[in-house]
Amino acid sequence: MSQPPETARRAPAWLQPLLARLDTARIEDFTQLRTPEHGGRESAVLVLLGEGETGPDVLILQRAATLRNHAGQPAFPGGAADPEDADAAATALREANEEVGLDVGSVTLLTELPRLWIPVSDFVVTPVLAWWHAPHPVHAREPAEVAHVARLPIVELVDPENRMQVRHPSGWIGPAFSVRGMLVWGFTAGVLSGLLDMGGWSRPWSHNRVIDLPPTEATPAPSAGTDDVDESAMR
Template identity: 40%
Template structure:
């Protein structure tokens, strides 16, 4: 049985169900399309004048779409407050590419298992989103995976404070995302944000979510 979330284009607009077959078809088409190139002088949030370190470090994250009976959700982690970088922020499981990793997909699966204890046999990889350049000098490949419950998580207490899920329908609704700005090194840096209850998803994670929304919007055109 096909299970789906809702793609809402606004409070007064129509709705479109996003089911598993829809998601699969979108990523199957993407395999035959060239990846979008991102200017490394800027970052994935559309700040073209923000200088990025000259040598980018390779990384990958998993964008986990969890197949719940009530509709798809997205799994996130909240980083612990003591980490040296991005402390306390909400992110996808992931990290830097290691020499033993065959490709970004292998990195995403390995990091997900290390960070939250989700075994890779629960994950079916569907494809990639656009490569995302962060202001801290990472070139990140977001890998989208379909996650089949039931599963038991075992988060790494050093890196992960908590793991939670957000309905995909919430993320796909444009009314739930905001364009914001903060001062960074004397200039205003713009970024996307998804406030969700008492949680605040922003920065690179939110930028990747906007890209996910753009990719899944192709269903509306089909």
């Protein structure tokens, strides 16, 4: 899914460098894990970029601690595809509406990123990039699934003081962000890190700053079940 050129041109100036770069986006820009040609549960997430009081931001939710998969982790809105979903964008928008009450009419769809694999849950995820042209209040509609919703400013995500790598008890190491009480890591941090680089927003930060993942965050590692994943597994 790519929107016509006139749709992209209506996006704000700060989004244009990212949109131009995404024409050549590869799986390797976000992860070192190969997406299997067959198998995996199809799913989609909505990478929703808007503009608030502090400039561009991204919508992130924190999953409830009681969920079976990815409990307690910050994530993009999204989930598994339903048979009735026409495509990945339909899945992402439906899930965002169900999870945080997003008005789908407030969103301009832009493009799909490469399909990415999450081994621990065997999801094959299509990140759907969108511009939130008419932001509105959102909230956790299902507390059993979503604990918290926030718009994280890009300026805070790229602050070197808020960037680090985390080490999972399994030994997996990957990028992370500590912003507004959220520790964003794993799949979500890998996608964010790639987009910040491609949008020209990233600032130099110390990749040598590695912290152990807090026990409350230590769900199975993104590289669980694989033999060929190194320290850059999710980036």
